[in-house]
Amino acid sequence: MAQTPHETVNPLTLAEPVGYSHAIVVTPGRTVFVGGQTARRTDGSMTGDTLVQQFDHALGNVVEALRNAGAEPVHVVDMRIHTTSISTYRANLKTLGPVYRRHMGRHYPAMSALGVHELLERGALVEITCTAVVPDTHDDDPLSNERALEIEVEEGLVSGPFEDPNEPGNERART
Missing domain, CATH: 3.30.1330.40 (RutC-like)
Structure with a gap:
């Protein structure tokens, strides 16, 4: 069991x-x-x-x-x-x-x-x-939505209106 x-x-x-x-x-x-x-x-x-x-x-x-x-x-x-x-x-x-x-x-x-x-x-x-x-389980994604968002933000993968394009790691926001 x-x-x-x-x-x-x-x-x-x-x-x-x-x-x-x-x-x-x-x-x-x-x-x-x-x-x-x-x-x-x-x-x-x-x-x-x-x-x-x-x-x-x-x-x-x-x-x-x-x-x-x-x-x-x-x-x-x-x-x-x-x-x-x-x-x-x-x-x-x-x-x-x-x-x-x-x-x-x-x-x-x-x-x-x-x-x-x-x-x-x-x-x-x-x-x-x-x-x-x-x-609670998350069958479709091993990471919870909140944790997945944290990972994306930490890795600089999310671009949006609040990003500073001049900050290191935000190269995507400058393009």
């Missing part, structure tokens, strides 16, 4: 994060917001009797939503996990880790896990939301 294009920030002055990042500096791009995903199948029925099973299916739904919006798991910059049993979530961390990595790889965005009284979806034990940022 590709590395994230965003910068993770984990200051040494904070406790070492395990399974998340303290902060993410986002590369400019297109923002994708993924609404609350539970363990619902395409027919609308819930699947999974345990929190781990539901987490697995809900995270799969998150990735499906991301990909259909043109994003990948490495573009996720923020994730929120809501569960009706934070004690069960905490007790299953060693099992949840491999499930998470199967869907998301070793990309750990800024995350929070929240214990809630109940979720809107009947029978749901977990609901996941996230935000992803797909970086």
Whole structure:
């Protein structure tokens, strides 16, 4: 799985994060917001009797939503996990880790896990939301337009009404 294009920030002055990042500096791009995903199948029925099973299916739904919006798991910059049993979530961390990595790889965005009284979806034990940022790309030109203009100006290739024809390097402006 590709590395994230965003910068993770984990200051040494904070406790070492395990399974998340303290902060993410986002590369400019297109923002994708993924609404609350539970363990619902395409027919609308819930699947999974345990929190781990539901987490697995809900995270799969998150990735499906991301990909259909043109994003990948490495573009996720923020994730929120809501569960009706934070004690069960905490007790299953060693099992949840491999499930998470199967869907998301070793990309750990800024995350929070929240214990809630109940979720809107009947029978749901977990609901996941996230935000992803797909970086801007310039498929037609490897240099951005702004950078290409800087290169042209630096090399004296641009002529225009503001050039001084007597300045060294502006020979073209004199012709």
